[in-house]
Amino acid sequence: MAVFSVCVYCGSRLGASPAYEQIAWEAGTLIGRMGWQLVYGGGRAGLMGCIADATLAAGGTAIGVIPQALLDRELGHRGLTELHIVQTMHERKKMMAERADAFLALPGGIGTFEELFEVWTWRQLGYHDKPLGLLNTGGYYDGLLAFMQHTMQEGFVSSSQVELLQVDDTADALLARLAAAAAAATGPDDYERI
Template identity: 70%
Template sequence: MSTHAPFSLCVYCGSRSGTDPAHEAAARRVGTLIGERGWRLVYGGGRAGLMGVVADATLEAGGTAVGVIPQALMSRELGHTGLTELHVVDTMHQRKQMMAERASAFLALPGGIGTFEELFEVWTWRQLGYHDQPIGLLNVAGYYDDLLAFLARSIDSGFLSTAQHELLNVGDDAAALLTQLASLAATAHRPDDYRSI
C-alpha cells in the first residue's frame, strides 16, 4: 500500500444514474462509508450520475473527494466544482494515471463503457504485475451477473486463468467489500510511477 494517508479508494462508476434506484443507493452508500471511515475518494471528477452521488455522499459524511477530469469533458460530464480537489488534465490517459497514482485500492460500481474500460485496464495492470493493489467489483442488484458469467466462460474457454479471475474481488455488500479491499491494500505495493505502465 502507498504510504500516503488517508486510505484512498479509486471509484469507477457511471456518469449516468441508470434506471434502477438500487444503483444510486449503492453509490450513496459507498460514498457515505468512505466519508465515515475517514478515507479519501478518488474518481473521475463529474457531478452527474453516480459519479456525483458518490462524491457528494463522501463529502457529506466528512470525507475528502479528489476528482480528475479532462478539459474536454468538463462540460459534458459537468465537472464537480465542490470537491476537496479537482484536477483538470489534457487527456484521458493523464486522467487514469493521476487517479491510479492517488489510489490505495480500486472499486467499480455500475456504469457504462467508460467504467468497463477503467476496470479492465487496472485489472490488466494488476495481472501483469505492474501493481498489486486490490480491485473490487460491487455487483449491485445483479448488474454484473452477465459479465461474471462471461468471465466464467472465458475461463472455460482457456482465455482467462482462475488466478487472474481471483484478482477481482466481487461482492454485493458495500461495507464488507470495502473492508476486504482495505485489508488487502495493507500489504499491497503501489508503484512509484504509473507512467512506466
C-alpha cells in the same frame, strides 16, 4: 499515516434501478465516515456525482480528475476537495491510479468497464499490487461474471486472473476487504511503465 484512498469507477448516469443510486450513496458515506479519500473522474452527474456528494457529506475527502474537454461541457463537480484538470483521458486515468490504494467499480457503462479492465490488466501484468473490487449491486454484473467464467473455460483467462477481482454485493463488506488487502499489499507500484 497516509489516508486510505479508493478509486471508484461508476456511471455518469443514475441507471434504471434506484438501487444503483442507493449503493453509490452508501459507498460514498462509508468512505467519508471512515475518513478515507475518494478518487474518481470528477463528474457531477449520475452515480459519479452521487458518490462524491455522499463522501463529502460524511466528512471525507473527494478528489476529482477530469479532462478539460469534459469540464468545458459543464460536467465537472465544482464542490470537491480537489479537482484536477488534465488534457487527456490517459492523463486522467494515470493520475487516478497513482492517487489510489485500491480500485472499486460500481454499476456503469463502457467507460466504467474500460477503466476496470485496464487496472485489472495492469494488476495481472504486475504493474501494481493494489486490490480490485466489483460491487455487484442487484446482480448488475452477473452477465460479466458469467462471461469471465466462459473465458476461463475457453482457455483465454486463468482462474488466478479472475480471482484478482474481489466481488460482493454490499459496499461495507467489499470496502473493508479492499482496505485490508491494501494494507497487506507489498511489491511494485510503478505506473511509469504503462
